[in-house]
Amino acid sequence: xxxxxxxxxxxxxxxxxxxxxxxxxxxxxxxxxxxxxxxxxxxxxxxxxxxxxxxxxxxxxxxxxxxxxxxxxxxxxxxxxxxxxxxxxxxxxxxxxxxxxxxxxxxxxxxxxxxxxxxxxxxxxxxxxxxxxxxxxxxxxxxxxxxxxxxxxxxxxxxxxxxxxxxxxxxxxxxxxxxxxxxxxxxxxxxxxxxxxxxxxxxxxxxxxxxxxxxxxxxxxxxxxxxxxxxxxxxxxxxxxxxxxxxxxxxxxxxxxxxxxxxxxxxxxxxxxxxxxx
Amino acid sequence: xxxxxxxxxxxxxxxxxxxxxxxxxxxxxxxxxxxxxxxxxxxxxxxxxxxxxxxxxxxxxxxxxxxxxxxxxxxxxxxxxxxxxxxxxxxxxxxxxxxxxxxxxxxxxxxxxxxxxxxxxxxxxxxxxxxxxxxxxxxxxxxxxxxxxxxxxxxxxxxxxxxxxxxxxxxxxxxxxxxxxxxxxxxxxxxxxxxxxxxxxxxxxxxxxxxxxxxxxxxxxxxxxxxxxxxxxxxxxxxxxxxxxxxxxxxxxxxxxxxxxxxxxxxxxxxxxxxxxxxxxxxxxxxxxxxxxxxxxxxxxxxxxxxxxxxxxxxxxxxxxxxxxxxxxxxxxxxxxxxxxxxxxxxxxxxxxxxxxxxxxxxxxxxxxxxxxxxxxxxxxxxxxxxxxxxxxxxxxxxxxxxxxxxxxxxxxxxxxxxxxxxxxxxxxxxxxxxxxxxxxxxxxxxx
Numbered sequence: 001x002x003x004x005x006x007x008x009x010x011x012x013x014x015x016x017x018x019x020x021x022x023x024x025x026x027x028x029x030x031x032x033x034x035x036x037x038x039x040x041x042x043x044x045x046x047x048x049x050x051x052x053x054x055x056x057x058x059x060x061x062x063x064x065x066x067x068x069x070x071x072x073x074x075x076x077x078x079x080x081x082x083x084x085x086x087x088x089x090x091x092x093x094x095x096x097x098x099x100x101x102x103x104x105x106x107x108x109x110x111x112x113x114x115x116x117x118x119x120x121x122x123x124x125x126x127x128x129x130x131x132x133x134x135x136x137x138x139x140x141x142x143x144x145x146x147x148x149x150x151x152x153x154x155x156x157x158x159x160x161x162x163x164x165x166x167x168x169x170x171x172x173x174x175x176x177x178x179x180x181x182x183x184x185x186x187x188x189x190x191x192x193x194x195x196x197x198x199x200x201x202x203x204x205x206x207x208x209x210x211x212x213x214x215x216x217x218x219x220x221x222x223x224x225x226x227x228x229x230x231x232x233x234x235x236x237x238x239x240x241x242x243x244x245x246x247x248x249x250x251x252x253x254x255x256x257x258x259x260x261x262x263x264x265x266x267x268x269x270x271x272x273x274x275x276x277x278x
Numbered sequence: 279x280x281x282x283x284x285x286x287x288x289x290x291x292x293x294x295x296x297x298x299x300x301x302x303x304x305x306x307x308x309x310x311x312x313x314x315x316x317x318x319x320x321x322x323x324x325x326x327x328x329x330x331x332x333x334x335x336x337x338x339x340x341x342x343x344x345x346x347x348x349x350x351x352x353x354x355x356x357x358x359x360x361x362x363x364x365x366x367x368x369x370x371x372x373x374x375x376x377x378x379x380x381x382x383x384x385x386x387x388x389x390x391x392x393x394x395x396x397x398x399x400x401x402x403x404x405x406x407x408x409x410x411x412x413x414x415x416x417x418x419x420x421x422x423x424x425x426x427x428x429x430x431x432x433x434x435x436x437x438x439x440x441x442x443x444x445x446x447x448x449x450x451x452x453x454x455x456x457x458x459x460x461x462x463x464x465x466x467x468x469x470x471x472x473x474x475x476x477x478x479x480x481x482x483x484x485x486x487x488x489x490x491x492x493x494x495x496x497x498x499x500x501x502x503x504x505x506x507x508x509x510x511x512x513x514x515x516x517x518x519x520x521x522x523x524x525x526x527x528x529x530x531x532x533x534x535x536x537x538x539x540x541x542x543x544x545x546x547x548x549x550x551x552x553x554x555x556x557x558x559x560x561x562x563x564x565x566x567x568x569x570x571x572x573x574x575x576x577x578x579x580x581x582x583x584x585x586x587x588x589x590x591x592x593x594x595x596x597x598x599x600x601x602x603x604x605x606x607x608x609x610x611x612x613x614x615x616x617x618x619x620x621x622x623x624x625x626x627x628x629x630x631x632x633x634x635x636x637x638x639x640x641x642x643x644x645x646x647x648x649x650x651x652x653x654x655x656x657x658x659x660x661x662x663x664x665x666x667x668x669x670x671x672x673x674x675x676x677x678x679x680x681x682x683x684x685x686x687x688x689x690x691x692x693x694x695x696x697x698x699x700x701x702x703x704x705x706x707x708x709x710x711x712x713x714x715x716x717x718x719x720x721x722x723x724x725x726x
Contacts, residue, residue: 080609085532108613111610111612115611120603123607124607125604125723125724126625134608188611
């Protein structure tokens with residue numbers, strides 16, 4: 001884990017002083033593609049005609065004011081919206097070139113490829129070990145030794161191993177909020193997904209835990225394609241390579257984070273990131 | 279509102295609440311006190327030599343040598359009584375019709391009561407019923423009988439404005455200046471030597487079958503019957519109830535039909551239990567013919583229908599109370615719906631489901647009306663498990679009622695009735711206690 005202090009980080013959103021990633025490679029191939037994509041709740045469109053490509057291996061942030069459809073769009077990627085009665089989609093959303101909403105798509109194997117970390121830490125009321133092993137187990141792995149390896153590897157990836165290695169049998173609900181969220185991250189990476197969706201993963205955490213989660217995102221970058229929804233613009237600026245700005249269901253602007261935060265192309269984007277509304 | 283008014287309101291609510299709780303506690307004590315006190319009388323009581331004799335002869339319990347010594351002892355103490363009676367009988371024989379007319383009826387009453395107190399008198403044929411083969415086996419019943427021997431009970435109806443007033447007159451006055459008059463004095467002094475009362479702890483009350491319609495012995499068939507009925511009911515109600523609850527909570531969705539279904543289930547919980555009993559008779563026995571007449575199986579099924587609505591509603595509530603986030607987490611990891619339910623939702627809802635099961639178990643154990651027509655008989659042997667499919671059984675709840683209303687000598691066996699009540703209450707309390715402990719354990723495990 002990098003021990004970047006909070007002081008190393010940009011203090012504010014004042015344009016120009018944010019240090020962006022130097023190693024941006026935008027020539028990566030697109031992994032998730034949306035083309036004229038709509039999501040409806042009943043008769044209301046929550047996401048309207050959204051078209052943009054999320055490249056492989058980078059961190060893409062989706063920002064926007066409350067109710068702009070950013071979470072809805074995120075949940076469309078692993079089809080969690082299916083759980084909501086009256087929700088339907090239109091247009092095209094693809095993963096690796098395959099339409100996610102085609103009738104022959106197996107939701108179970110899709111969700112295996114697309115992991116998710118939720119806004120509030122939601123570990124199962126089981127032991128720490130069982131939480132992380134849950135995914136591999138339901139996908140048919142029974143070998144205790146292999147499970148142990150996966151659990152250790154995942155917990156290491158989530159930078160939680162050193163804190164919990166002596167009490168893997170303890171109930172996960174006994175961990176602190178930040179630890180629980182990292183456990184959820186470990187649980188998500190344990191099934192070895194391609195994509196990690198994060199729905200405001202740090203909004204329920206204290207600043208210290210938040211910075212640890214952000215460090216983790218930076219570390220996982222490259223290994224996973226990460227899509228993060230956040231309310232916190234400093235966070236988007238700190239962790240993401242690309243940023244999409246959604247407003248009232250429409251995609252207003254999508255581009256390199258550096259460019260969005262320094263020279264936004266649209267007036268609305270500028271107003272939002274400078275705090276004039278939102 | 280003024281601060282003062284608010285404070286007063288708060289205080290008065292507290293007072294009323296505390297008062298209500300105290301009232302309930304007091305009534306609970308008043309209710310439980312006779313149950314515990316008199317129920318304990320079935321287990322701990324002073325037995326007479328007759329009880330030891332009965333135990334030895336009927337069940338082969340106790341030391342033969344010791345009991346025989348005691349019998350010899352008591353026979354010696356009783357001999358003067360029998361001698362006096364024989365002498366008086368001879369006197370009557372000689373005394374002519376006037377003498378017989380004066381004492382005949384009184385003497386035969388006395389003789390009958392002595393026979394009830396001490397067992398068959400010398401020269402009597404051995405009676406058929408066990409209860410007549412022995413004297414009073416319990417010292418408390420012996421004392422009641424002895425009191426009846428000493429005093430004649432009469433009612434004075436001379437004052438038309440009052441109910442009959444009970445008057446007790448010494449019976450010895452009836453036999454004044456006859457040869458049997460000293461009998462009363464002798465009894466008074468030697469009753470204990472004649473009966474040898476001794477404190478005993480009859481723990482086998484729970485595990486003995488009854489003899490001679492609960493005059494002697496214990497309540498094992500009833501305990502076992504209750505156990506079978508309650509457990510059998512759970513065997514049917516729990517799987518059915520949980521599956522229904524899962525369907526309603528996770529699969530059914532919200533349609534007209536489903537809300538109608540929910541209403542029906544709720545109303546079913548309010549149907550009087552006697553109606554379930556009649557339904558069980560009509561459906562399981564008369565229509566389905568699952569058994570030739572009453573059987574434990576039919577009773578269990580009827581009880582299962584009685585508790586099913588409770589199990590369904592409580593389990594559904596428990597399932598719906600599981601945080602949606604658990605479900606989302608499992609789904610996001612690629613778990614299918616069924617897998618999510620089995621591995622995440624049911625374990626998290628287990629506490630609530632378990633509570634509903636235990637409450638239902640207690641209810642099934644205590645219900646009387648549903649088994650009247652379907653399972654219960656007043657006297658029976660303990661059943662083996664395969665016999666429950668075809669045979670009826672006595673059960674605590676029904677037999678408490680039955681003893682109180684149908685038994686020919688209910689005053690003699692009150693202790694059995696109270697013993698049954700205590701056992702039933704203890705069983706139900708024990709079940710609830712187990713439930714509380716298990717619940718606490720599981721929710722502690724879930725909370726971490």
